[in-house]
Amino acid sequence: MLIHRLDNVEVNLKDGHKYAIRDILLGENVIKYGNPIGHATKSIKKGEHVHTHNMKTNLSGVIKYTYTPFEDQSRADENIPTFMGYLRKNGDVGIRNEIFIVNTVGCVNKISERLAAMTGAIAFTHPFGCSQLGEDQTVTQLILRGIVNHPNAAGVLVLGLGCENNNIEAFRSVLGEYDDERVKFLNCQDCEDELAEGLRLIRELQEYAKGFVRHPIPVSRLCIGLKCGGSDGYSGITANPLVGQLSDLLISMGGSCVLTEVPEMFGAEHLLMARAESREVFDRTVDLINGFKAYYERHGQVIYENPSPGNKKGGITTLEEKSLGCVQKAGSRAVVDVLTYGDTVRKSGLSLLDGPGNDIVAITNLFAAGVHMILFTTGRGTPVGSGVPTLKIATNHTLAEKKQSWIDFDASPILEGKELLDALFQEILQVANGKQTKNEQNGYREISIFKDGVTL
Numbered sequence: 001m002l003i004h005r006l007d008n009v010e011v012n013l014k015d016g017h018k019y020a021i022r023d024i025l026l027g028e029n030v031i032k033y034g035n036p037i038g039h040a041t042k043s044i045k046k047g048e049h050v051h052t053h054n055m056k057t058n059l060s061g062v063i064k065y066t067y068t069p070f071e072d073q074s075r076a077d078e079n080i081p082t083f084m085g086y087l088r089k090n091g092d093v094g095i096r097n098e099i100f101i102v103n104t105v106g107c108v109n110k111i112s113e114r115l116a117a118m119t120g121a122i123a124f125t126h127p128f129g130c131s132q133l134g135e136d137q138t139v140t141q142l143i144l145r146g147i148v149n150h151p152n153a154a155g156v157l158v159l160g161l162g163c164e165n166n167n168i169e170a171f172r173s174v175l176g177e178y179d180d181e182r183v184k185f186l187n188c189q190d191c192e193d194e195l196a197e198g199l200r201l202i203r204e205l206q207e208y209a210k211g212f213v214r215h216p217i218p219v220s221r222l223c224i225g226l227k228c229g230g231s232d233g234y235s236g237i238t239a240n241p242l243v244g245q246l247s248d249l250l251i252s253m254g255g256s257c258v259l260t261e262v263p264e265m266f267g268a269e270h271l272l273m274a275r276a277e278s279r280e281v282f283d284r285t286v287d288l289i290n291g292f293k294a295y296y297e298r299h300g301q302v303i304y305e306n307p308s309p310g311n312k313k314g315g316i317t318t319l320e321e322k323s324l325g326c327v328q329k330a331g332s333r334a335v336v337d338v339l340t341y342g343d344t345v346r347k348s349g350l351s352l353l354d355g356p357g358n359d360i361v362a363i364t365n366l367f368a369a370g371v372h373m374i375l376f377t378t379g380r381g382t383p384v385g386s387g388v389p390t391l392k393i394a395t396n397h398t399l400a401e402k403k404q405s406w407i408d409f410d411a412s413p414i415l416e417g418k419e420l421l422d423a424l425f426q427e428i429l430q431v432a433n434g435k436q437t438k439n440e441q442n443g444y445r446e447i448s449i450f451k452d453g454v455t456l
Contacts, residue, residue: 001013001237001415002021003033003237004032004033004034006031006034007031008020008022008024008030008031009030009031009050011234011315013415015233016232016396017050017051017233019047019048019050021046022046023046024040026040026041026042027039028040029058032321033236033325035320036058036320037318037320038056038058038318038321039055039056039058040054051312052312055318056318057304057318058318059266059267059303059318060303061297062293062294063289063290065270065273065282067273067276067279068274069279070275070277072275072333074248074252074332074333075252076252081219082216083217083429083433084214084215084432084433085214085215085217085221086151086154086213086214086215087212087215088151090179093151093217093221094150094151094152094154095152095222095373095389095434096388096389096434097152097154097209098152098153098154098209099154099205099209100121100122100124100147100148100150100155100157100387101115101116101121101123101156101198101202102124102148102156102157102158103129103159104129104160104168105128105164105167106125106126106128106129107129107130107164108160108161108188109123109125111194112124112125113125114195115157115159115195115202119202121157121205121206124147124387126447126448128166129164129166131456132451132453132456133453135452135453136451136453136454136455137165137166138174139449139451139452141170142174142342143342143364143365143368143447143449143450144171144449145171145174145176145368146342146344146368147387148178149344150387151370152372152388154205154209155182155206156183157185157186157201157202158185158186160187161189162187162188172185182208184201186198214433214434219255220253220254220255222255222372223371224247224250224257224373224428225258225260225363225371225386226243226259227329227359227362227377228240228264228325228326228376228377228378229376229377229380229384230308230311230314230382231311231379232311232314232315233315233379234396234412234415235325235326235377235379236326236328237325237395238395238396238415239377239379239393239394239411240326240395242411242414243328243329243375243377244329244332246331246424247329247331247350248333249421249425250425251348251349252333254348256345256348256349256351257330257331257349257351258339258351258352258369259272259327259329259330259350259351259352260353260354260362260366261326261356261362262289262355262356263319263356264322264323264326264327265289265323265326265352266303266304266320266323267318267319267320267324268324268326268327272327273285273286273335275332275335276334276335277334277335281335281338284338285335288352291354292354295452304318310380311380314379329375329377333349333350335349336348336350336351337351337352338353339352339353340353341355344368344369345369345371353366353369358448359382359384360384360446360448361450363386364386364387364446367387367388367447372389373388373389373391373431373432374386377393377395377411378392378394379395379399381402381406383406383439385437385438385445385446386439386445387445390439391408391431392407392438392439393411393424394407395412396412397410397412405438407438408437408438409427411424
């Protein structure tokens with residue numbers, strides 16, 4: 001399959017790998033998706049397999065970019081459907097009505113797990129909150145703040161120990177204003193029986209949650225996170241372009257989408273920068289990309305150290321190739337905002353979110369940013385799930401058949417020329433209306449918080 005008329009490789013639909021459609025000279029760029037994905041390290045004959053043995057990345061360090069104004073020619077969609085969501089007292093909208101247990105520190109993880117097992121609440125355990133310094137502690141607090149404030153939670157128990165750096169009083173100062181009917185606090189060192197007291201507080205929250213019922217909500221209030229993991233040679237042909245179409249459709253209806261995984265923008269960042277709605281957004285996108293490259297260099301790591309072994313087995317050779325497939329999830333609309341750790345979505349449209357490609361960290365960042373659900377494309381398969389519904393979209397039919405307990409949607413019929421946008425949109429509406437994704441059915445709901453500093 002030839003993806004773009006400028007390509008000098010095509011994809012074998014049987015294995016997802018690349019093969020030369022003409023001779024490629026030593027040092028010549030290998031072109032896929034109409035863009036360079038690296039260069040040939042030896043002469044490649046027409047029909048030869050093109051992979052790690054005969055090509056490598058073009059990526060280097062920090063790059064200077066030039067701003068060009070972008071005018072979004074897309075039209076707004078006047079047909080705005082609704083979903084049945086929960087309207088919160090502060091005006092936010094949720095698609096779930098759950099009780100969260102958010103730990104200030106990893107020392108109380110097992111207590112929160114026991115409380116969750118006793119009550120049906122959802123415990124978000126992590127190893128942080130104690131002995132962290134500076135920016136690491138701030139990031140931990142901001143991510144936890146985003147989870148506490150997430151509109152999918154009708155009520156939240158903030159569970160602390162009492163002696164940690166991120167103690168409840170310290171966390172309150174970051175949390176800011178909160179509804180004391182919705183958010184309860186418990187320091188385990190302050191009571192004789194933390195399980196009995198935790199159970200009492202969660203029962204109060206569950207009673208409070210009963211006051212919320214589903215109402216018709218315009219889909220313009222919906223916010224969706226975009227993520228991929230365990231990619232293969234089909235990712236940029238089936239699932240990612242499909243999610244890009246969905247992103248464009250939702251944004252045309254006034255909704256919001258968030259793209260993260262900054263390292264998986266490397267080599268394709270120029271496509272996102274070209275869509276910045278303003279010079280300010282362009283400059284912040286440049287800072288996002290070059291800032292993450294500087295992070296790599298600060299730790300003595302090569303910027304292009306990717307893709308993973310699973311990605312390579314699936315036919316992806318370089319980070320540029322993965323990135324060019326990855327950013328297709330973002331569709332074609334203007335980039336309207338750039339978010340960092342702990343920011344929540346501020347504008348309708350497409351936002352970029354700082355953070356690594358690591359699956360659990362990335363979905364945690366999206367969760368804390370306030371997305372209602374995550375569309376997670378995968379060609380290799382993964383059971384991982386966020387604190388919000390995490391809809392897994394298979395790039396190939398073999399995976400969809402093999403891992404039916406993980407996969408929610410099969411994008412492979414696109415290879416046969418089928419249109420799946422309406423089917424995916426209807427699936428998203430069903431999830432917003434309460435249909436559980438596979439990660440919810442399985443109870444696979446994890447968080448992990450980005451760390452870049454010293455622990456005492």
